[in-house]
Amino acid sequence: MxxxxxxxxxxxxxxxxxxxxxxxxxxxxxxxxxxxxxxxxxxxxxxxxxxxxxxxxxxxxxxxxxxxxxxxxxxxxxxxxxxxxxxxxxxxxxxxxxxxxxxxxxxxxxxxxxxxxxxxxxxxxxxxxxxxxxxxxxxxxxxxxxxxxxxxxxxxxxxxxxxxxxxxxxxxxxxxxxxxxxxxxSGIPNKEKAAVRERYAAGSASRAELLAAEAASYHxxxxxxxxxxxxxxxxxxxxxxxxxxxxxxxxxxxxxxxxxxxxxxxxxxxxxxxxxxxxxxxxxxxxxxxxxxxxxxxxxxxxxxxxxxxxxxxxxxxxxxxxxxxxxxxxxxxxxxxxxxxxxxxxxxxxxxxxxxxxxxxxxxxxxxxxxxxxxxxxxxxxxxxxxxxxxxxxxxxxGAVTSADTSVVRPVAAPFEPQGGLRLLDGNLGQALIKLSAVKPEHRSVTAPAVVVDNPAALGALHAAGALPQDFIAVVRFQGPQANGMPELHSLAPLLGMLQNQGRKVALVTDGRLSGASGKIPAAIHVTPEAARGGALARLHDGDVISVDGNNGQLHVHVDPAELDARPLARDTTPAGQSLGRNLFALNRAVVGRADQGALSIHAGPLLADGAPWPFGEVYPASAG
Structure with missing residues (x-):
């Protein structure tokens, strides 16, 4: 063995x-x-x-x-x-x-x-x-x-x-x-589907074209x-x-x-x-x-x-x-x-x-x-x-197979696509986050650029439509964490950011929300913890703050004097309240949910203490446990 x-x-x-x-x-x-x-x-x-x-x-x-x-x-x-x-x-x-x-x-x-x-x-x-x-x-x-x-x-x-x-x-x-x-x-090739999505984001493909491509993918x-x-x-x-x-x-x-x-x-x-x-x-x-x-x-x-x-x-x-x-x-x-x-x-x-x-x-x-x-x-x-x-x-x-039938898809340990795995932990003065490197080309894995700060993903598209986005920027989409609004996936941003990256612009995403498991291509610091709704540093960012997302070295940093950053008031979520559509039923979940790095649980999972109380997962455990 x-x-x-x-x-x-x-x-x-x-x-x-x-x-x-x-x-x-x-x-x-x-x-x-x-x-x-x-x-x-x-x-x-x-x-x-x-x-x-x-x-x-x-x-x-x-x-x-x-x-x-x-x-x-x-x-x-x-x-x-x-x-x-x-x-x-x-x-x-x-x-x-x-x-x-x-x-x-x-x-x-x-x-x-x-x-x-x-x-x-x-x-x-x-x-x-x-x-x-x-x-x-x-x-x-x-x-x-x-x-x-x-x-x-x-x-x-x-x-x-x-x-x-x-x-x-x-x-x-x-x-x-x-x-x-x-x-x-298998449906239409993924490259073809992605191309239609990006053309639609650029306004050069119709809704009918996009729907036809999506329907040929999910069929x-x-x-x-x-x-x-x-x-x-x-x-x-x-x-x-x-x-x-x-x-x-x-x-x-x-x-x-x-x-x-x-x-x-x-x-x-x-x-x-x-x-x-x-x-x-x-x-x-x-x-x-x-x-x-x-x-x-x-x-x-x-x-x-x-x-x-x-x-x-x-x-x-x-x-x-x-x-x-x-x-x-x-x-x-x-x-x-x-x-x-x-x-x-x-x-x-x-x-x-x-x-x-x-x-x-x-x-x-x-x-x-x-x-x-x-x-x-x-x-x-x-x-x-x-x-x-x-x-x-x-x-x-x-x-099963012991050699790959297609080395563009599967490779052996002796000749991998990369010597490391698909994910990397980021750490810095903005908190901790994760980045998926396996889908991002090496030349895009490290970006330093000014921040464009929004509290609603749709606001980024509106800024693009108005021509208000800088040539290079890092989109900070905050108040998307578990406590803020249930941590929705932000996959809808991928076509826009992917299109801008294709134009030769340096772009990245920093968010306390999630991305779809299908997302990639754009360097994205996701699941930022602590989230903005818990007073994380994302809530102190301003437009124009220079941020580094460095997947190569595992760093997530805003280049602002620490004293100045700490002195800034915490922003409040500016997203207008929408229709409930069932979200009111999950108000308690949002109130009690744990942090992303602890599983974002809104229920107790695991053993109970002898008195029936939830087990206190953390650094200190009861001396009498076990």
């Missing part, structure tokens, strides 16, 4: 040390929740009768007998989201697969699934980040009936998978298997094919061993996809406490698995959103992960994939060139991933270098 890289070993060790008490408390709580199987045997007759009242004769007889496992299905199905529309018929496939094993399966509950692609630039984006926490709570509600011995989770996109994970970890004594839907077929059931948050979710789930190997990018509506759904069901039922291979999710998601996920994120140039989401996921398992850990991992993990927005290929091209099997194999052989984690697959991480095949009715796994 290859020795683990010393930096990966050191980061893992410090996460374990930092999490000692909270992880022990979490494990104690989930182990206490485990009861003699099956779970429903402990219900009263009235409870149980309610639980199977709607079932057919066969399932009702099985549930009455209380000797076989019952599988809960948590689904994010809706037929507006292309990525989730294929889930419509999964419950019946899962029920059939469970019956074939003498077991049962029931839809335990549904969770909301909103699409950032629909809400970009709209008021609904202010609900987006908080939807993750609602999904976690809805997952817990679905599992609360104590009817289930394991669960399968149907979700793909943005906040949905992190929310499902957080909810699943709150029932960490139950085995869990995630089942994806797969990507849609059928399945996940959008760029490497944004949805597809990053799938890679990270495999890196943690929570999906069957090689299942992420199998197209929906195929026989192989259906066979894998059945196999996922069977595997979930094999992992229950009544069997001989009990593998609860709370024990699988340990510090090693979390590190594997971050390694995979960096190696593939994945979504910036996961610098928030995986901190929250880790906390749900009693693990304290931070941006410094991510930065240290990124410094030693090479970039092995170029998938849009980091390159021109999409995830279908990525899978054809070698996909996760090739990337994981390279990382394992280089000692950059933990090979010893327990996964839902019997053979651990070694199984994740294999890919599924269907020969007639026989589903089996074969060894």
């Amino acid at each position: 290859t020795a683990l890289h010393p930096t990966i070993a050191a980061v893992t060790a410090r996460i374990i040390a930092r999490s000692t008490h909270s992880r022990a408390a979490y494990l104690a709580q989930i182990r206490a929740a485990r009861s003699a199987p099956p779970a429903r045997a402990h219900l009263s007759c009235g409870n149980l009768a309610h639980g199977f009242a709607a079932c057919g004769f066969q399932d009702k007889a099985t549930l009455k007998a209380a000797h076989a496992p019952n599988l809960g299905i948590i689904t994010a199905y809706n037929d507006m989201l292309s990525a989730h529309q294929p889930f419509e018929h999964y419950p019946e496939l899962i029920r059939d697969a469970a019956r074939a094993m003498g077991a049962t399966a029931q839809v335990a509950g549904g969770v909301p699934a909103m699409c950032d692609g629909v809400t970009q630039g709209r008021a609904g984006m202010e609900l987006s980040l908080f939807s993750r926490d609602v999904i976690a709570q809805a997952t817990a509600v679905g599992l609360s009936h104590d009817m289930f011995d394991a669960a399968v989770y149907l979700g793909v996109c943005d906040k949905i998978v992190p929310g499902l994970l957080i909810g699943a970890l709150s029932f960490g004594h139950l085995p869990a298997v995630f089942i994806p839907a797969g990507p849609m077929p 059928s059931p399945g996940t959008c094919t760029f490497y944004g948050t949805a597809n990053s979710n799938q890679v990270l789930l495999e890196a943690m061993g929570l999906q069957l190997p090689g299942t992420s990018f199998i197209a929906p509506g195929t026989e192989l996809r259906a066979a894998l759904t059945g196999a996922s069901t069977q595997r979930a039922l094999q992992l229950v406490a009544a069997g001989e291979d009990y593998r609860p999710i709370g024990e699988l998601v340990n510090e090693h698995a979390i590190v594997n996920a971050i390694v995979a994120l960096m190696a593939t140039g994945g979504s910036t959103n996961h610098t928030i989401h995986w901190i929250a996921v880790a906390r749900a398992a009693g693990i304290v992960l931070d941006w410094q850990d991510m930065d240290a991992i990124s410094a030693v993990v090479p970039t092995l994939a170029h998938v849009y927005p980091n390159g021109q290929a999409d995830v279908n091209h990525f899978a054809a060139a070698g996909g996760t099997q090739l990337v994981f194999g390279e990382l394992l052989r280089a000692g950059l991933m933990h090979a010893d984690i327990t996964t839902i697959a019997p053979g651990g991480m070694g199984d994740y270098t294999r890919e599924p095949r269907l020969d007639g009715q026989r589903l089996h796994w074969v060894e």
Whole structure:
């Protein structure tokens, strides 16, 4: 076995040390929740009768007998989201697969699934980040009936998978298997789509042209094919061993996809406490698995959103992960994939060139991933270098690619696209932030220019239309953090800034908001912490202040005398109040939400203290904990 890289070993060790008490408390709580199987045997007759009242004769007889496992299905199905529309018929496939094993399966509950692609630039984006926490709570509600011995989770996109994970970890004594839907077929080339967007931003393409390009990109059931948050979710789930190997990018509506759904069901039922291979999710998601996920994120140039989401996921398992850990991992993990927005290929091209099997194999052989984690697959991480095949009715796994079929898309560790990973931590007198380097050309990674300060993303477009933007500038878009307005994604700025950069102008973005997982090209210091609404330095900036965004050296600095900066009054958000459109329902979330670098949680995730109070994640832990 290859020795683990010393930096990966050191980061893992410090996460374990930092999490000692909270992880022990979490494990104690989930182990206490485990009861003699099956779970429903402990219900009263009235409870149980309610639980199977709607079932057919066969399932009702099985549930009455209380000797076989019952599988809960948590689904994010809706037929507006292309990525989730294929889930419509999964419950019946899962029920059939469970019956074939003498077991049962029931839809335990549904969770909301909103699409950032629909809400970009709209008021609904202010609900987006908080939807993750609602999904976690809805997952817990679905599992609360104590009817289930394991669960399968149907979700793909943005906040949905992190929310499902957080909810699943709150029932960490139950085995869990995630089942994806797969990507849609490739549409028009990404370069062509981006060009139409930028021409539209410049006023040289019509709305009809833009809509035709977008409709040719997003055109059928399945996940959008760029490497944004949805597809990053799938890679990270495999890196943690929570999906069957090689299942992420199998197209929906195929026989192989259906066979894998059945196999996922069977595997979930094999992992229950009544069997001989009990593998609860709370024990699988340990510090090693979390590190594997971050390694995979960096190696593939994945979504910036996961610098928030995986901190929250880790906390749900009693693990304290931070941006410094991510930065240290990124410094030693090479970039092995170029998938849009980091390159021109999409995830279908990525899978054809070698996909996760090739990337994981390279990382394992280089000692950059933990090979010893327990996964839902019997053979651990070694199984994740294999890919599924269907020969007639026989589903089996074969060894995946060991060499790239297209080195413009996937490369080996020995000849990477870059020696470091896709993300970098920025630090300076404006706070801490993150920058995605994998999609930014080297000549654009460091920009020093005067600030153009706005409190509303739309104001930047208005300044451009008025010809009021300087030749070179750094757009400071503030009051976009979790507490201000729910931290919406600002992907709608990308076409404008990309067009200006194409003109030879030096531009960058500094914001306490988020960018889409599909964003790139422009150097962007995002998730700035502390945010402006919490009195961060962004609230003291003026137009014309010279700012440096230096991705090469990890610096975010405003060139203003410290005494002068401190003496300036804090600005107030000037954005006019808009229509509620549901935002009023999330006022409490905005009031209590944590910082971006702590997962931007508006709920408590993780263990509780003995008196039922939330665990105080931070530098100081209770002496009696654990």
